[in-house]
Amino acid sequence: MILALINNKGGVGKTTTAVNLAAAYARAGCKTLLADLDSQGSASLHLGVREGGPTQVPNLDVCLGFPENTRDYQHVFLDCPPALSPLTSQALELCDRFLVPLQPQYLAMEGLANLLRFVENPSRWLGIVLTMVDGRARVTHEIIALLRQRFGDKVFQTEIKNNVRLSEAASFGQSIFEYDSRCPGAKLYAQLKEEVDQKCRVLAV
Numbered sequence: 066m067i068l069a070l071i072n073n074k075g076g077v078g079k080t081t082t083a084v085n086l087a088a089a090y091a092r093a094g095c096k097t098l099l100a101d102l103d104s105q106g107s108a109s110l111h112l113g114v115r116e117g118g119p120t121q122v123p124n125l126d127v128c129l130g131f132p133e134n135t136r137d138y139q140h141v142f143l144d145c146p147p148a149l150s151p152l153t154s155q156a157l158e159l160c161d162r163f164l165v166p167l168q169p170q171y172l173a174m175e176g177l178a179n180l181l182r183f184v185e186n187p188s189r190w191l192g193i194v195l196t197m198v199d200g201r202a203r204v205t206h207e208i209i210a211l212l213r214q215r216f217g218d219k220v221f222q223t224e225i226k227n228n229v230r231l232s233e234a235a236s237f238g239q240s241i242f243e244y245d246s247r248c249p250g251a252k253l254y255a256q257l258k259e260e261v262d263q264k265c266r267v268l269a270v
């Protein structure tokens with residue numbers, strides 16, 4: 066499966082989700098490739114590799130730009146740049162499914178509408194993953210309720226809460242599973258992987 070992570074906003078958790086979801090699949094024994102499509106190379110840096118190639122995570126490789134071939138991999142994740150650019154269009158064309166990581170804030174709803182207008186193949190849309198969720202703010206719960214009302218089961222049940230361990234892991238060049246496999250962020254990304262699997266199975270029927 067080729068899964069793209071798309072949002073035209075930056076800093077919403079695309080790279081963090083791409084890295085840790087890819088690592089969750091690799092840990093489950095799947096040959097996995099993470100394609101770093103952002104010229105800033107944050108996905109590669111997050112995994113401690115500059116030029117692409119194997120990572121510290123068994124079964125997980127990284128490449129810079131679009132992969133030349135995906136034959137050797139069971140799963141390929143495309144970490145997109147924060148723009149509705151030709152590169153993002155290309156990723157949308159190449160992928161089997163795409164995910165939208167979304168931070169539950171008011172402006173995000175508007176951005177989401179633009180994003181969905183940009184998409185030519187809405188049937189490939191796997192759903193919205195709520196990221197950097199600040200459970201202490203009442204407004205967060207209100208926005209999540211609105212999103213669930215509007216988009217129903219497109220919104221994943223798993224909500225990726227704010228967890229400083231996730232940003233620490235990035236600065237150590239590790240996935241959350243190497244850095245601290247018992248922290249809440251690791252548990253949430255492991256749970257997200259299960260939910261992605263489940264959604265893909267349902268859609269495949």
Ligand SMILES: Nc1ncnc2c1ncn2[C@@H]1O[C@H](COP(=O)(O)OP(=O)(O)O)[C@@H](O)[C@H]1O
Pocket residue numbers: 074075076077078079080081082107147196197198225226227228229230231232233235
């Ligand atoms: N759930 C989270 N909790 C705490 N920090 C997070 C979380 N998700 C992402 N971050 C941090 O927020 C910043 C932006 O995340 P990133 O994944 O790079 O976003 P994007 O790829 O959309 O620009 C990074 O510093 C990252 O470490």
Ligand SMILES: [Mg+2]
Pocket residue numbers: 079080081103107108144145
């Ligand atoms: Mg990024």
